[in-house]
Amino acid sequence: MNNLYKVSSAISLILGVLFILSAIDFIISIIFIGIDSNWFSLLQNNWLIVIFKLHAGLINIGDDPLHGIHLLDIIILVLFSIMCYSLHTVLKKTNKILSLIAFALSVISIILFFATQTAGRSTIMLVVIIFSIIMLKNKIFEKVTISSGILAGVFLFIGDLTVGIHSNIITVLFGIGYILLITWFIKTARILLRLGNLQPLQN
Numbered sequence: 001m002n003n004l005y006k007v008s009s010a011i012s013l014i015l016g017v018l019f020i021l022s023a024i025d026f027i028i029s030i031i032f033i034g035i036d037s038n039w040f041s042l043l044q045n046n047w048l049i050v051i052f053k054l055h056a057g058l059i060n061i062g063d064d065p066l067h068g069i070h071l072l073d074i075i076i077l078v079l080f081s082i083m084c085y086s087l088h089t090v091l092k093k094t095n096k097i098l099s100l101i102a103f104a105l106s107v108i109s110i111i112l113f114f115a116t117q118t119a120g121r122s123t124i125m126l127v128v129i130i131f132s133i134i135m136l137k138n139k140i141f142e143k144v145t146i147s148s149g150i151l152a153g154v155f156l157f158i159g160d161l162t163v164g165i166h167s168n169i170i171t172v173l174f175g176i177g178y179i180l181l182i183t184w185f186i187k188t189a190r191i192l193l194r195l196g197n198l199q200p201l202q203n
Helices: 002-031 047-056 071-091 096-116 123-135 143-161 168-196
Strands: none
Touching (some): 096 123, 123 143
C-alpha cells in the first residue's frame, strides 16, 4: 500500500504540473500574440483552458472546441483515476460509500469521454468536491487542501455548466478555480507521499 501512495503522490504532483504548464503556455500565447507558442504541443488546450477561453470570448463556441478525443485530456483522466483509487483506500474508513462513488465516477468519466468525445471530463470537478467533503472528517488532510478542493470544484463546475456565456465574473471565478485545483493536487501529493513513507505495520 505504501508504494501505491508514493506512486499516487507522484501522479498528483504530475497533474498539478501539467495544469501549471498548460496555463503558462496559454499566457505565453496571450502575451505574444501571433507567435506560435507550441513549444510542447501536448500541453495545448486541456479542456479547462478551452472553457476559460470560451468564457473570456477568446474562441467561439460555434467551432465546438470541446468536441474530440484529445491526448492530453485522456492522460489527465487516466492519471486522475489512478490517484482516485489511492484516495479511496485512504478515505474509505471515513466514508466507504462516498469514496467508492468518487472513484467510480473517475472511471466512468473516461468511458463517457471515449463514448461521447465531449462529456465526462468535468466529472473530475464533482469527484474533487466529493473527496474534499470526505476529507472534512479525516484529520490527515489540512484545511487548505479541503477548502481548495471544494472551491475549485464548485467554481470550475459552474464554469462548465455555463459554457457559452461570456461573463467577466464567471471568467475570474473559473481562473481562481483553476489555481485552486492546482493547489489541491499539490497539497494532496504531499499527504499521499507522507502516507507512503510511513512504516507498514508488522504482522
